[in-house]
Amino acid sequence: MTGESVAADAVAELTDLAVWFPTPAGVVHAVDGVSLTVRRGETLGLVGESGSGKSTTGLALLRLVEPTAGTVQVAGQDVTRWSRRRLRRLRRHVAMVFQDPQASLDPRHTVGASIAEPLAVHRLAASGAARRDRVAELLDLVGLRRDLAERHPHELSGGQRQRVGIARALAGEPDLIVLDEPIASLDLSVQAQIMNLLRGLQRELGLTYLFIAHDLAAVEHMSDQVAVMYLGRIVESGNPAQIWREPAHPYTAALLSAVPVADPPMQRSRQRIILAGDVPSPIDPPTGCRFRTRCPQARPDCAQTDPVLVEIGSGHQAACLFAGEAVRAMRAQPVNASSP
């Protein structure tokens, strides 16, 4: 075990992780050199747009995708090459909550049976009665009535189904819960309920989360640390205040300025940085900096040098040759919105 690289309070650690998928069109570089640490009792927020590799990164922590390179460490153990048999043990340490609870719950099973399944798999309840008690306790924890155990998923609302997904994830008392877009398919009034529930459970039970989302405001609200991903790489990381108030990578700044705010006069007048074009193909990412093809501040050096994450403030890192400076220049001279 390479125990020494694991920080004392780290629950999970990825080092130089790469996940490539061969496709007929070429090799997709879904994740391409990602290192991150999730600390016990904290929430690491992973934010990015589609194709950034954030979900694949989460799946790698459960070994639900094969790492092409790099290492995956969970609870102090290097699980990168664990056999399929041993992986069952890993799945007790790391649980997952998916975006669409409708799709992740078996429609033929009752809610109780879905929640009890991990208890059976990991042999966590001695008897049927013990299992029923534990299911009732888990339903209490997530704020559902105990009699819902007899219902089927289609009889529940979206918010209730997501609570069942969370109860199921809690069943094995995991060290880490990977939350992949847990609020994205819920109504606005229900999103706040689920975010409050997740934070309350974390305080109560000392849970550790990897919170994966495209919603920056939600990530800021939920996280102790934030990592911003673009095209298979982390381009910036820091605490939420650093990311929100002093973004140093041009992509983070553009992402922030694209998030609409529910304040009409401010939303109409605010300076926006509108990026041109689309995210390039992960089959053939740009040379040098991967963001340079859309970066309003790209300079000749950016095509030559592939920037690495460098410390630009206490615990604040950015992978940009002109970190900080580029954002200041962008804000002074916003890009014209409607000429892509």
Add this chain to the structure above:
Amino acid sequence: MTDEETVLSVADLTVTIGTRRGAARAVAGVDWSVRAGETLALVGESGSGKSMSVLAATGLAPRAARVTGDVRLLGTDLATLSAARRRRMRGRHVGFVFQDPMTSLNPVLTVGRQIGEASEVHLGLTRRAARARAIEMLELVGIPSAAERVDAYPHQLSGGMRQRAVIAMALVCEPDLLIADEPTTALDVTTQAQIVELVADLQRRLGTAVVWISHDLGVVAGLADTVAVMYGGRIVEQGSVDAVFAEPAHPYTAALLAARPDPDANVTELVTIPGTPPSPLELPEGCAFWPRCSVRGDSRCERELPPLVPVAAGHQVRTFYPRQSTGEDR
């Protein structure tokens, strides 16, 4: 109520859909109108009736739906027209953009053919002229190398490009009205910003009336002139976007605005609305929001439907207990 500038108006619109579990009142008496060059945003959660009210108004409600009410497009009562004339009028004067561009695009036709087709049918252009018009439209919506992309198939474009192509298709006949039903919901936030800017810019240039349906209050804040907040098939609050957002008078609107995490306010607990939106199959008798309302006045709310009443000029609300404007809420 209808003046010369009004492009589409609906009055007392109801939509009832027969289901195995009974009649669903998807829309229960809705009035709104939109004028040339103006953007009306319909805001609400799933099942609020926001999309159904627009589909019904434009004659696109599902067959099982029973639609009543008065709908006027450019002053013409659509109920008096034959189905064929109604379809022609819709094709010529109304453009549509839906959430998923692939539901609007035919995967086996090039985008150029699809954009051109409407101008052949409604404007009488030749195939060759329609192709030139398609290239012009692709340029207008900001698709690079339009002369080449005109021959591309939908799957060869990215999600953002496809939605631009759908907007080109919707606007090719220079419609008086654009219906945009959650057009940016499936897109990434940086692409969403591009599409919102694009529609706003085209609207300024073409003077189109826009009905924008969305659950995203931030998007609506940036592009709407007027807002109608829907809940349980009815409008619960409507007015200018500035008034509704700055001084929400309905407890539901106020709670929705407060439920979003605000990165500039350091709060641990978010304001929540307990429960879930009601099913159109079992709408409460009185105020539909009553079971979830924090104000919860009295048994009157439970039994009696509050009327839509003015709280200020051009700002109306459907509640017995409008929030007093303090002017310092936000």
